[in-house]
Amino acid sequence: MSKPLAPKIAYTLMIILLIIGIVAGYGIGALTAPAKVVTKTLTSTVTTTVTAAAGATATVTKTVTQMKTVTTTVTAAAPAAPGLKGEIPIGVLLPLTGVLSSYGENDKVTLELAAKEINDWLAARGEAWRIKLYIEDTATDPKTALDKIQALHGRGVKIFIGPMSSAEVSEVKSYADANKLLVISQSSTSPALAIPGDFILRFCPTDVAQGPAIAKVMWERGIRWVVPLWRGDTWGDGLKEFTVKAFEEICKASGE
Structure with a gap:
């Protein structure tokens, strides 16, 4: 998890666009679903009359009934899927308590404003149709985050904003992937979670980008010695690794 760098207005707009994209996806999916093809078979009986010449002076008419089965295939498009109706639930997993509670409270206010505008x-x-947010407190705890996503999924929720920290995202990832739940984290940065084809989407650049940026800032400010102290979880481990690596490379390149 990293501190948001964008201004609050831009951050609010980003959340609003996110929710619009989610609910629009529901509508587009329903309206553009391919029509089903229905095949019907019709059977009919045909009677024919055959007239034959009996000789030079007389004509004999015989009526022959022939049974013919004519099969006609009628292809009809199924009715288009109806538009959205009712309530579209969106789960929100925020650290309203715990070490990231200040960020969680800010996001809660932002999301509530966005939902009202939408x-x-x-x-x-x-x-x-309308959207409805189901906001739950993860307490910045991975196990709690997993419990909350499971509980909301049991109530029919399939789209989630949050959790925020990489440790929490790592904990819920397997459950989300297995149940095809879309999880959108606004601040998870661990490179270990950058897995193609899964159900986790993230806003922030990963530590692969943040680590070198931090190292460069430290070097430009005259820092030449670093004693790393970090939180020992998925987020902290990744950020420490890439920051130290980048700082060592800068030191070697400078010759100092």
Whole structure:
């Protein structure tokens, strides 16, 4: 987890766009689903009359009934999927207590404002659906985060904003992937969680980018000796590793 660098207004807008994208995805998926093909078979009986010449002076007419089965295939497109209706639940996993509680409280206010604006916009358009946030406190604890995502999933929630820390994301990842739950973390940065094709999306650059940036800032400020102290979890381990590596490379390149 890293401290957001963008101004609060931009950060709020980003969250708003995120939620709009999520609910729009629901609508687009429903409206653009391929139509089903229905095949029907119709059977009919045909009667024919055959007239044959009996000789030079007479004509004999015979009626012959022939049974013919004519199969007609009718392909009909199924009705288009209906639009969204009712409540679209979005789970929110925030550290309202614990070491990241100040960030969690800020995000809670931001998301509530965003949800209100979106629902007001939907009402103005006459749409028949709204979004509803289900906010839960993870206490900045990975096990609690897993318990909360499981509980919300049991209530039908399939899209989640948060958790914030990489340690929490790491804990919920297996459950989210197995159940195809979309988890969007606004601040997880661990490179260990950058896995293609999973159900975890993240806003921030990973520690692969942050570590060298921190090392460069320290060097430019005249720092030449570093004693790392870090939180021993997925986030802290990754950030320490890439910061130390980048700082050592700068030292070697400078010749100092």
